[in-house]
Amino acid sequence: MSKTENSFVSGIKIVFTDRDFRTIFISLFIIGLSVGGFMPYLTVWATNTLHATSFQAGFLFVPMSIIGLVVSFYLASLSDKWGKRKPFIIWALLIGTISRMPLAFTHSYTIALVLLAIGGFNAFSFFFALLNDFIVKKQESKSQAGTITGTVRMAFSQGYIFGPMLGALIIDHGGYTLLFLLSGLLSLATLGWVLFALKEDSMPQTSVHGSSKAPAGIPSVLIAVFVAALFIFAGDSGRSMYLPLYITDTLKQSVSIVGFLFTVTSVFELVFMPLGGYFSDKIGVKRFFIIGIACQVLYFILTSLHLPLSGLIVLQVFYAFILSATMGVGMVYAQSLSPRQIGLATTAYMTAIQTSAVVSSLAMGSLVSVIPLPSTFYILAVFSVISGVMFLFMKQKSAEEMS
Template identity: 25%
Template sequence: MPTSTAVTRRSPDLTSLAFLVVAFLTGIAGALQTPTLSLFLATEVQARPSMVGLFFTGSAVIGILVSQFLARRSDQKGDRKSLIFLCCMLGALGCVLFAWNRNYYLLLIVGVMLTSFGSTANPQMFALAREHADRTGREAVMFSSILRAQVSLAWVIGPPIAFALALGFGFKVMYLAAAAAFILCGVLVWKMLPSMRKTQVTTRATLEAPRQNRRDTLLLFMACTFMWTANGMYLINMPLYMVHELQLSEKLAGILMGTAAGLEIPTMLIAGMVAKRFGKRFLMRCAVVAGLLFYFGLLFITGSWQLIALQLLNAAFIGVLAGIGMLYFQDLMPGQAGAATTLFTNTTRVGWIIAGSVAGVVAEIWSYHAVFYSALAMVVGAVLCLWKLKDA
């Protein structure tokens, strides 16, 4: 009996630890690819600025189609754990294709399809974590905030490593490193994460909840989309802006992204601790105000240390959005952890569609600096939506 009790007590801790490691590895896989993608397309694939923007737009469209299909299936039937494992393996295969292929259209069609499955592993992992927290009685807000902090931790070290690998050893090595992260993540998912098969009761409850909060869900979707669009423009534009217009080092882009991600970790944890007291709507409004100040500052600040210091506002903007935004959707869509989490994730992808289209065109017609005016306009749109949103 004592032995059985000890095992019972240890299991939840091992499971929680596995969730933390999987969150970190999925974050690393993304942080090794996204920050350098525009530089990869411009230098290795020889794509023009408009074609770079089109690539981000196309990848976002494909990502939305893939994730929505998987979200619908994962909430209704099957084992989410097996789905996450499959996504990790396909993500690794996509990274291998990017490592050896330089054909723009093959990468856009086949490569993006595979990496879209890989990126879907992250929201599905968060959905499984929410179900696990609800089933075990764990505090969902704090647990999700800690998981989000793991993703941010991955983005602290991921972008600097990505630029170091790409510039020092080549993009092939960088993409193979991302593939290795996906494979390791898949092994941990298969061995350590819990299996939670769906029941008919959960599916029926799912169908009724969204109608009660449809207006608020739509407003939140629009607000998050505007915020992620601004962030997408920043990630696409910043490396090229610094190299071509500010004449700064490419590595500084990795430092900026890593600094912002590092500051996001305490932001997420603090937001998780105070969410019950102040409410998710209040925290989202604080985040969008920080975003306004950040993008306004980008219009005038050009020095290296000033740009690094400005990341404090960026961290507040993205840290709260990434942590609280997802939980807000889950509150508005009870019983639909997969659909709610994927809907939040798709605000990122819709944001990339707009960001890729606008950033590429604006940069080609005017300048990379002009893109930040468009980003600021997106944040203003988010302000308007959030101030019409009711508290959850």
């Protein structure tokens, strides 16, 4: 059996033979389906339905990001203090449902801003903090933390495979109203599944990297993690916001092509996510993570070269490998830097995904009216370089100093 097959089979076997891992896997699959169904089309919806400019379309993510940053950090601190994740997951899913479904009926840019801001707090980081708690609880799983995390993260990718495809199909036949309604209903379905299937005891304040009672406050290493991750995900947010416009406006392709390209990435994530976790367990989490960031720099440089559609398709396969490092392995590394505050560590890394939209929308939005849209991807390459340098000089001893 090849290494790819071995890592995939091993990860799937571990996750699906364990009730706790399996429950989180299924939850993230439904979330991926919900988010993947509407997020790639948000900027296109804003320009076509709300008649927003390219800058305004990108700015939709800004209030959502700011609210998510403030609320998520506070609640993550509480979850570490209480040793509970499930109440915060339930709250986040409920808010997501309430904020998303009214989008189906609004034609006001201002109302859309408010609704998306309300939905800024999400359950993603709490699911992965809970995953870490479960890994700690099952001592035999500690040595396979990367493989387990990569496999569970793959669930979101699986949902994202079908989400963009279904989204394009729904838009063609039912419009954006039906799209947002179904996305909200999927969030509600996830809430029902969590209430029914997720069982959580009070978790020890520890991680796969260490153990001790969680201290108060946010350690400086997590502030550094947040800032560095902010630049990683500014690239990812910029891709999500402006690649659809690149495809529809610059290349004059249909909305269905947007769904196809995002689906290509998600399909190949099914291979690269568990494989990335497997190799990170073998060569080291930090080393694999830095390699992924270097590849992200290359991706944005190539994207900025005004490539035809065929070139963009190839790049989306490459991006799937990058996500295995930035979305999967990177989170494991962030947790290792603050082993006594897993909720905060996970939130510091994952909240940067949302907050990064502020950076990318302001940077790319201000440039898109001055230079060709593909050329704005150069700034995302610069962001990735900054992030790579910051993470390169973060020392593992930061976690040891806290013990």
